[in-house]
Amino acid sequence: MMHNQSVDIVINGGSTLGLLTALAILEHTALSVAVIEQNQITHETADPRYVALAQNSVRYLAELGIDPHLLGPGIEQIHVSDQGHIGQCRLTAKEVSVAELGVVVNLSALTQCITDKLYEKYVDSGRLLIYSGYVLQSVESIALAPLQLLVAPHTEAHIGPEVNPQATPFEDETPSVFTLSSELLFFADGERSPLKTELGFTKSIVDFGQYGVVANVAVDRVAYSRYHHPLTAFERFTKHGPLALLPIHTPAGQPAYQQWYSMVWCIAEDQKDGFAAIDLAALQEVFGDRAGRFCASTKPYVFPLKLTQHQGVVQRCICLGNAAQALHPIAGQGFNLGVRDIKDAVFILQSQIGAEQSVAHIAAQFSAQFTEYRRLDRAQTVTATSALVSIFSNDIPGVNTLRNFGLLTLHKYPFLKSLFTQQAMGEK
Incomplete structure (x- = not known):
C-alpha cells in the first residue's frame, strides 16, 4: 500500500534533539513538520543520560x-x-x-516534556506528523523540488500502536511503505544513518x-x-x-x-x-x-x-547536533551546540519566509546559508573541545x-x- 503526504520539513530522528527541532519550528513558524524515528516515541521513552x-x-x-x-x-x-x-x-x-x-x-525527563508539548499543542493541528517505528529508507529526486522520501517500517523495532493514533495521517491501516514529499530534510539522527553520506555529506572520524x-x-x-x-x-x-x-x-x-x-x-x-x-x-x-x-x-x-562529523553542503538537507558533530564530552558542549544549531536554523526560516511566501522559495539556498551561518561557532567549539582533550588527557x-x-x-x-x-x- 502506498500513500503520499506532503509537509514543509521532514526531521529524520525523533530523539530529544529531533523533537526539540520540531517544537521550535512549530512554535516560531507556520510550517508543517514530519518526524521519523526508528524507535517507538512514547511519553516514557527511557534515556539514562x-x-x-x-x-x-x-x-x-x-x-x-x-x-x-x-x-x-x-x-x-x-x-x-x-x-x-x-x-x-x-x-x-x-x-x-x-x-x-x-x-x-x-x-528522558526533557524528552518527555517536549513530547507532551508536541502532543498537547500540535498533533491535532494538521501541522505535525509523527512516524514512530519507521526509518527513512531513501531520498529520491534530490536535485528536484520537492524531495521525495521513501519511508518504511524499522524491521528491528516492535511496531506497536502510536502514542496517539491521531499522530499518523492515515485513517485506515498504517501503510508498510509510503512516500513523503518535503521541501527540506533535517537530519537529527546522530551518527547512525548511512543516508547522510549517500546524499553527499562527507563523514570524518577522529x-x-x-x-x-x-x-x-x-x-x-x-x-x-x-x-x-x-x-x-x-x-x-x-x-x-x-x-x-x-x-x-x-x-x-x-x-x-x-x-x-x-x-x-x-x-x-x-x-x-x-x-x-x-x-x-x-x-x-x-x-x-x-x-x-x-x-x-x-x-x-x-x-x-570519537569526534564524528558530517560536513558539506547538500541541497535542501542539513545536519543538526550529533548528526553534524558528535563531540568528546570533556567540555559538555555537544547538546548545547545542537541547541544553537536549532536556534539558527529556525532564525533563518523566520527571517526569510514572509507572510505570503512558502518555504519552497528559499529551500534551494537554505543548506548553503545555514552551513555558512553555523560555520564559525561549530569550528570554534570543535577545535576548542579537541584541544582540551590533547592538553588535559x-x-x-x-x-x-x-x-x-x-x-x-x-x-x-x-x-x-x-x-x-x-x-x-x-x-x-
Missing part, C-alpha cells in the same frame, strides 16, 4: 514553553582540578552576576583512543561544605582523560543519599573491560574527597570516544606544568574567569 544545559540553552527552552528548572538542579559553581598537581580553579555564578551557570537535566564510562554515583558524607553550598559541578583531569560529576536529583528508585551525581569518566582503551561495575574505591582514589565519600552507583555504560612533563599554570592563572584573575565562565554558560 544527563546533560548540563548552558544558560543559552535554558533561555531558548523557556522561549518554547519548557522550564528546565522543573527537571533538575542549577549549577552554582564549577570546580576544575588536575590529579596529582596543585592547579585548580573555581568558577562561580556570583562572579558573573547570574543565579546559576546552567541546569542539569535527565534526557578516534581519541579513549572510552567514556557513564553512571550515576552518590556520596553519603560531605567532605567540604564549600563544594556543596553553592551546588557544584566538578571536572577533574587525569592522565587518561577527564572525570566529570554533575549534581542531579535523586534518580527514581534510588536511596536519597547526601548527593547524587551524573558521572562521565574518560578512561584508556585498555581499561574498558574492567568497568562492568564502578569500583568506588578506585573512583575515590582518582577523584579525591572534595565531593564526599562515594557510597553507591548505578550500572555503568561504556562507549568509545596526558601527563607529559612540561604540558602538565603549563596547564597547571593556566588553571592557577585562571583562578587568580577575575577578568579571565569571567570570560571563561561566559563560554561555559554557552554564550557566543
Whole structure:
C-alpha cells in the first residue's frame, strides 16, 4: 500500500534533539513538520543520560514553553582540578552576576516534556506528523523540488500502536511503505544513518583512543561544605582523560543519599573491560574527597570516544547536533551546540519566509546559508573541545606544568574567569 503526504520539513530522528527541532519550528513558524524515528516515541521513552544545559540553552527552552528548572538542579559553581598537581580553579555564578551557570537535566525527563508539548499543542493541528517505528529508507529526486522520501517500517523495532493514533495521517491501516514529499530534510539522527553520506555529506572520524564510562554515583558524607553550598559541578583531569560529576536529583528508585551525581569518566582503551561495575574505591582514589565519600552507583555504560562529523553542503538537507558533530564530552558542549544549531536554523526560516511566501522559495539556498551561518561557532567549539582533550588527557612533563599554570592563572584573575565562565554558560 502506498500513500503520499506532503509537509514543509521532514526531521529524520525523533530523539530529544529531533523533537526539540520540531517544537521550535512549530512554535516560531507556520510550517508543517514530519518526524521519523526508528524507535517507538512514547511519553516514557527511557534515556539514562544527563546533560548540563548552558544558560543559552535554558533561555531558548523557556522561549518554547519548557522550564528546565522543573527537571533538575542549577549549577552554582564549577570546580576544575588536575590529579596529582596543585592547579585548580573555581568558577562561580556570583562572579558573573547570574543565579546559576546552567541546569542539569535527565534526557528522558526533557524528552518527555517536549513530547507532551508536541502532543498537547500540535498533533491535532494538521501541522505535525509523527512516524514512530519507521526509518527513512531513501531520498529520491534530490536535485528536484520537492524531495521525495521513501519511508518504511524499522524491521528491528516492535511496531506497536502510536502514542496517539491521531499522530499518523492515515485513517485506515498504517501503510508498510509510503512516500513523503518535503521541501527540506533535517537530519537529527546522530551518527547512525548511512543516508547522510549517500546524499553527499562527507563523514570524518577522529578516534581519541579513549572510552567514556557513564553512571550515576552518590556520596553519603560531605567532605567540604564549600563544594556543596553553592551546588557544584566538578571536572577533574587525569592522565587518561577527564572525570566529570554533575549534581542531579535523586534518580527514581534510588536511596536519597547526601548527593547524587551524573558521572562521565574518560578512561584508556585498555581499561574498558574492567568497568562492568564502578569500583568506588578506585573512583575515590582518582577523584579525591572534595565531593564526599562515594557510597553507591548505578550500572555503568561504556562507549568509545570519537569526534564524528558530517560536513558539506547538500541541497535542501542539513545536519543538526550529533548528526553534524558528535563531540568528546570533556567540555559538555555537544547538546548545547545542537541547541544553537536549532536556534539558527529556525532564525533563518523566520527571517526569510514572509507572510505570503512558502518555504519552497528559499529551500534551494537554505543548506548553503545555514552551513555558512553555523560555520564559525561549530569550528570554534570543535577545535576548542579537541584541544582540551590533547592538553588535559596526558601527563607529559612540561604540558602538565603549563596547564597547571593556566588553571592557577585562571583562578587568580577575575577578568579571565569571567570570560571563561561566559563560554561555559554557552554564550557566543
